[in-house]
Amino acid sequence: xxxxxxxxxxxxxxxxVVGICQGGAxxxxxxxxxxxxxxxxxxxxxxxxxASDPALxxxxxxxxxxxxxxxxxxxxxxxxxxxLTLDGADIIDKVKDEVExxxxxxxxxxxxxxxxxxxxxxxxxxxxxxxxxxxxxxxxVSLASEAVxxxxxxxxxxxxxxxxxxxxxxxxxxxxxxxxxxxxxxGHCDAFSKRLYNFTGKGDVDPSLDPTYAAFLKTxxxxxxxxxxxxxxxxxxxxxxxxxxxxxxxxxxxxxxSDAALxxxxxxxxxxxxxxxxxxxxxxxxxxxxxxxxIGVLTGNSGEIRKKCGVVNS
Numbered sequence: 001x002x003x004x005x006x007x008x009x010x011x012x013x014x015x016x017v018v019g020i021c022q023g024g025a026x027x028x029x030x031x032x033x034x035x036x037x038x039x040x041x042x043x044x045x046x047x048x049x050x051a052s053d054p055a056l057x058x059x060x061x062x063x064x065x066x067x068x069x070x071x072x073x074x075x076x077x078x079x080x081x082x083x084l085t086l087d088g089a090d091i092i093d094k095v096k097d098e099v100e101x102x103x104x105x106x107x108x109x110x111x112x113x114x115x116x117x118x119x120x121x122x123x124x125x126x127x128x129x130x131x132x133x134x135x136x137x138x139x140x141v142s143l144a145s146e147a148v149x150x151x152x153x154x155x156x157x158x159x160x161x162x163x164x165x166x167x168x169x170x171x172x173x174x175x176x177x178x179x180x181x182x183x184x185x186x187g188h189c190d191a192f193s194k195r196l197y198n199f200t201g202k203g204d205v206d207p208s209l210d211p212t213y214a215a216f217l218k219t220x221x222x223x224x225x226x227x228x229x230x231x232x233x234x235x236x237x238x239x240x241x242x243x244x245x246x247x248x249x250x251x252x253x254x255x256x257x258s259d260a261a262l263x264x265x266x267x268x269x270x271x272x273x274x275x276x277x278x279x280x281x282x283x284x285x286x287x288x289x290x291x292x293x294x295i296g297v298l299t300g301n302s303g304e305i306r307k308k309c310g311v312v313n314s
Contacts, residue, residue: 035102039115095116104307108303110139138298140304168295177275182234186233187233191256192256233255243282
């Protein structure tokens with residue numbers, strides 16, 4: 001699965017394992033006095049990049065641990081198998097460089113990720129679609145084993161997905177709403193090709209997949225082992241933030257097994273139906289992003305403010 005700016009933020013938050021922050025340490029305009037132009041700088045850099053790259057939102061955590069590079073003695077989260085297709089770190093680095101010029105050592109990489117995710121979507125509408133509270137600190141530890149243990153897989157069934165989100169204090173409603181982030185980005189063939197060529201081990205196609213769509217996917221992903229070709233996760237509007245993910249899901253054109261899983265439970269299927277209303281999706285997505293943004297954050301004197309997002313301060 002090719003993950004990008006918005007999905008990068010979601011992936012990072014799902015990785016958090018230190019519990020739920022009650023949100024008291026996060027607040028609006030945290031940098032009002034210490035770096036008053038911080039949020040404007042993030043927005044300006046992201047919007048400038050988005051103007052020349054419409055796919056930017058599809059190319060972008062609580063403590064930004066997934067940005068840390070591996071060291072000779074440790075394999076970091078970004079190099080864990082589930083994160084090998086994660087994009088957007090270079091974009092965060094560009095934003096961080098500009099923020100550091102204005103306010104050295106003040107704004108965390110974790111907050112930059114949260115703001116960049118919002119602003120990458122905001123460019124399409126020329127206004128923010130949700131509020132971001134700030135005040136996060138950066139973590140100093142990054143373990144590949146946490147990514148393997150905590151990130152849902154494209155092949156996850158409904159029970160696994162619900163369990164993953166529940167462990168983070170997120171509801172079934174959050175699961176379905178945040179899955180709408182799949183309106184952006186691409187999926188590698190090997191993340192779903194089993195659905196096309198060997199679903200039950202008998203050379204069969206997943207019967208829950210629309211036959212016409214399955215035939216199209218086979219023209220793109222010609223073998224079970226293709227790990228280089230990518231396909232849009234939302235075949236109707238892959239570069240727009242909208243609710244078309246749910247439209248194609250109802251047509252049984254969800255790319256991953258984890259997408260199709262949302263229709264296997266009555267309650268989650270009902271939520272999918274509700275989100276066919278685009279205005280409702282926009283409202284609910286913003287609320288879920290705000291809730292997720294308070295998960296497991298480091299605040300106060302915990303962690304650090306990294307000078308470079310890829311390495312801990314020496």
